Amino acid sequence: MIPFNKPYLSGNETEYITDAVRSGKISGNGLYTQKCHAFFEEKYSFRKVLLTTSCTDALEMAAILADLQPGDEVIIPSYTFVSTALAFVRQGARIVFADSTSESPNLDAERLESLITERTRVIVPVHYAGIACDMDKIMALARTYNLLVIEDAAQSIDSSYKGVPLGSIGHLAAFSFHETKNIISGEGGMLVINDERFAHRSEIVWEKGTNRSEFFRGEVNKYGWIDVGSSFLPSEIIAAFLYAQLENLEKIQNRRAALWNYYYQALTPISDLGYFELPKIPDYATNNAHMFFLVCRNAAQRDQLIKALKDSGILAVFHYLSLHKSEYYKDKHDGRELPFSDYYSAMLVRLPLFFELSFSDIDQIVQVIKTVFSSRYDAEVIHYNNQL
Numbered sequence: 216m217i218p219f220n221k222p223y224l225s226g227n228e229t230e231y232i233t234d235a236v237r238s239g240k241i242s243g244n245g246l247y248t249q250k251c252h253a254f255f256e257e258k259y260s261f262r263k264v265l266l267t268t269s270c271t272d273a274l275e276m277a278a279i280l281a282d283l284q285p286g287d288e289v290i291i292p293s294y295t296f297v298s299t300a301l302a303f304v305r306q307g308a309r310i311v312f313a314d315s316t317s318e319s320p321n322l323d324a325e326r327l328e329s330l331i332t333e334r335t336r337v338i339v340p341v342h343y344a345g346i347a348c349d350m351d352k353i354m355a356l357a358r359t360y361n362l363l364v365i366e367d368a369a370q371s372i373d374s375s376y377k378g379v380p381l382g383s384i385g386h387l388a389a390f391s392f393h394e395t396k397n398i399i400s401g402e403g404g405m406l407v408i409n410d411e412r413f414a415h416r417s418e419i420v421w422e423k424g425t426n427r428s429e430f431f432r433g434e435v436n437k438y439g440w441i442d443v444g445s446s447f448l449p450s451e452i453i454a455a456f457l458y459a460q461l462e463n464l465e466k467i468q469n470r471r472a473a474l475w476n477y478y479y480q481a482l483t484p485i486s487d488l489g490y491f492e493l494p495k496i497p498d499y500a501t502n503n504a505h506m507f508f509l510v511c512r513n514a515a516q517r518d519q520l521i522k523a524l525k526d527s528g529i530l531a532v533f534h535y536l537s538l539h540k541s542e543y544y545k546d547k548h549d550g551r552e553l554p555f556s557d558y559y560s561a562m563l564v565r566l567p568l569f570f571e572l573s574f575s576d577i578d579q580i581v582q583v584i585k586t587v588f589s590s591r592y593d594a595e596v597i598h599y600n601n602q603l
């Protein structure tokens with residue numbers, strides 16, 4: 216059996232958890248939280264970061280900081296995870312869904328301007344598979360129309376756009392350390408605050424609407440309730456686990472990249488026959504090897520591929536269903552067709568990719584894919600010959 220994902224323990228996770236427990240402080244914002252914060256701020260030049268209990272929570276913090284009023288509009292891609300939209304819906308915003316491009320599931324920056332209205336306040340680019348959206352175009356529109364850009368960088372750890380780390384470009388950004396991502400803590404996330412205007416308030420929202428962070432630093436001599444917020448900070452147990460992963464970030468990223476490249480080379484000859492598309496990495500983007508996906512030619516072929524892999528004990532999975540067609544939002548959507556979002560919903564398949572996957576596992580997966588398409592190829596040739 217080859218699972219789709221397997222969480223990887225890089226070495227010191229349990230040791231650091233034990234250390235955190237023995238230290239006597241296991242609630243949030245202790246030593247390990249601060250070590251993680253320092254790591255990210257130094258390595259990626261993020262202005263300020265706050266660990267959260269999930270990326271969903273980081274997005275909720277961002278939506279609170281954006282100070283949305285009912286009826287304000289937020290542009291997000293339809294091809295994304297529910298959380299991207301949920302955070303803003305909870306603040307009373309109206310979601311305006313953007314379509315993906317023909318080349319990748321990322322939102323189409325070329326057609327973004329036509330979605331901007333008087334009520335637009337925020338654009339949320341999602342860097343699908345850790346591959347950057349066209350950020351220069353998005354930031355230029357944000358400047359022209361005075362909008363906030365909140366990067367959903369859930370999948371984007373250690374990836375960049377024109378040499379600049381993802382998560383450092385938007386006014387705010389949200390990362391995930393869910394066990395399906397590259398760097399994990401079970402559940403976990405992080406808010407990045409690049410715009411100084413949000414730095415002070417972000418700490419208050421993080422600590423249940425109180426100025427407890429300032430109190431801990433000795434900047435005020437008592438703390439109290441001064442704003443809205445929630446309990447967004449994770450315990451030291453989570454932060455200790457995460458810090459162990461961060462110490463091995465390079466090792467994890469190198470292994471994933473080697474596996475990704477091996478898949479790519481092995482599948483290129485089959486892709487060249489026209490059976491499916493491989494991921495395309497624009498010149499401005501890096502590949503952080505978060506995900507290996509194929510885009511099939513039609514839905515039936517995609518489902519046949521998933522089934523053939525499953526019959527061989529290999530778990531491959533499709534991904535998002537267009538949010539503009541979801542049970543919850545379809546009646547609130549403005550009715551526009553989003554053909555590329557639907558295209559990826561129907562035809563994209565993700566292959567197993569995790570640290571402990573082996574090259575021979577990949578050989579086995581590629582062999583099944585070859586068999587599916589060679590039988591298909593033969594059938595198509597016979598069908599064609601019969602018609603002559």
Ligand SMILES: *Cc1c(COP(=O)(O)O)cnc(C)c1O
Pocket residue numbers: 268269270271272295296298299341367369370390391392393402403404
């Ligand atoms: C994983 C993911 C999320 C949610 O992350 P959690 O940490 O599970 O809340 C949000 N957006 C995208 C694009 C994701 O891939």
